[in-house]
Amino acid sequence: MSAPVLAVEGLGVRLRSDRGIADILDDVSITVPRGGTVGVVGESGCGKSTLLRAILGILPRGAEPPKGRILFEGRDILPDRAASARGRIGFVPQDPYLSLNPVFRAGDQILEIMRRHARGSRAEHKRRLVELFRAVQLPDPEAALRKYPHQFSGGQRQRLLIAAAMSCDPALIIADEPTTALDVTTQREILALLRGLVVERGLSLLFVTHDFGVLANLCAEVTVLYAGRVAEAGPTRDVLDAPRHPYTRLLLACHPDRATDLLGIPGTVPAATAQPGGCRFHPRCPIIHSGCVVEPPPLLPLPGDRAVACPWHADPLPETIGG
């Protein structure tokens, strides 16, 4: 097996603000094999977007220098904010509205990125971009070069950004819930497009979502985050069919398609500035043991390429609470 495209190792991100210190990510490790598709799931505020931002080198102001390593094609890109290797990572953002500057032409903004990261002349870049616009099925690709961002619809803008992510011949595509701002029909089209492009060009994909349906469709492997830590990881099928971590089990029981009764998880995700000690899920966990309060559980390897951060993963959940 060849070296992975991306290996995040023990990543820790700490944010300082008026409200206190927050460990947004704590010892998170994720590997994206070459040609692989990896999903990251979790509730809002669990650190999904921060993980992507750390990989892209655009952590918010007020973040301390992150701990750990981020190996992209074997080189650690974490210390160097402007690492040129990042030109080979394409990013599809969550919100297509303010990802491009409204006062400059969309085409010019993408060409600017290509000037920085892609080989060839401006004319070649233009030709390649028009091809990409065609590949992402933007109507009238030639004219799209000269349009301003506001002249595209929401779905078109997301296609535009997928084209931008593809523009510099990336090895890895990172997508941050690229369909949450869109309606369901457009969502389906965009996902089909993204999957098509990734398969066709043999790219690797790191996909963040909170939608298990999308995950099952798009990703071969999954990592479940809870409050900035990895709760469970493994092949998507296996994790969805037989979740082991109590959080994953409860989360899946919440999914309307799967649950017999619609159940919630008691409590809410803790505020990032007030994380509980020990296992961060313990205040909401139905099978809490005394040890859970004391020390964060290590990520235990399981057979079948899986891992779970709960020593009690084999115990059944109480009937009254979950599946």
Added chain:
Amino acid sequence: MNALRLLLRDPVATFGLAIVLLAVVVAIFAPWLAPYPDDAFESHLLRRLRPPSAEHPFGTDNLGRDILSRVILGTRNALLVAVSVVVAAMAIGVPIGLAAGWREGWLSETLMRVTDVFLAVPQLILALALGQLLAPGIAAAMVALALTYWPFFARTVFAETRRLRSALFVDALAGIGARPSRILFLHVLPNAAPAVLVRATIGMGFTILTAAILGFLGVGAAPPSPDWGLAVSEARQHLPEAWWFPTFPGLAILLLVLGFNLLGDGLRDAADPRLRRSRR
């Protein structure tokens, strides 16, 4: 140029633009356009307060000076005051708005509270007080007006900077190492440009009006300079007999202020890229 085409499609805005352009041309060529250019400072007591005639289309004033000439010569003053006041107000307000919008915490809070204080005080009162405090004269009036108008720019730019501060393209710029000043002036400020431009245009009209009021109240331009507001003020003693004395300078004020306001409204509709699509 796209914006200009859209502007010209709006007849009212075109009218405003025409007035403003006319005023600019008149201001530039004032000494050659005025029939009696020396009447700026020279008086002819034998010809005082003559009604409009072929010789003096707007009549003469209390010192026998040709009012048409003085209205034409006054255009230069009015525009000069308007432009320098608005430019000075922008020079103060824009950086304050950018800085306050970009940073969080005490600096931003302090800047915006100071802005609020200036906004809360009625402009004319503040300008009057400042004008009295400094030696009365056109320079004092200009300083006073600039010091009362900058908060509008600060507010406008602040709002836009706050909106875009966490935009992804801003984070990306910061990510590749662009300095805040570069991000703010080259990437954020252009987004606020339409709003600033509209504010500036309307501010020109407002400044001309306020400068005229200050002149009328004796805090602005001093005699014998050909100032419109001053002329209206001097004419008070000769009413109602010499109706032409205040009427023509007054009309000049009205027309130029109207021109700037119509142009400002038209610009607002035409220049904002977010509004542009809805007009197509």
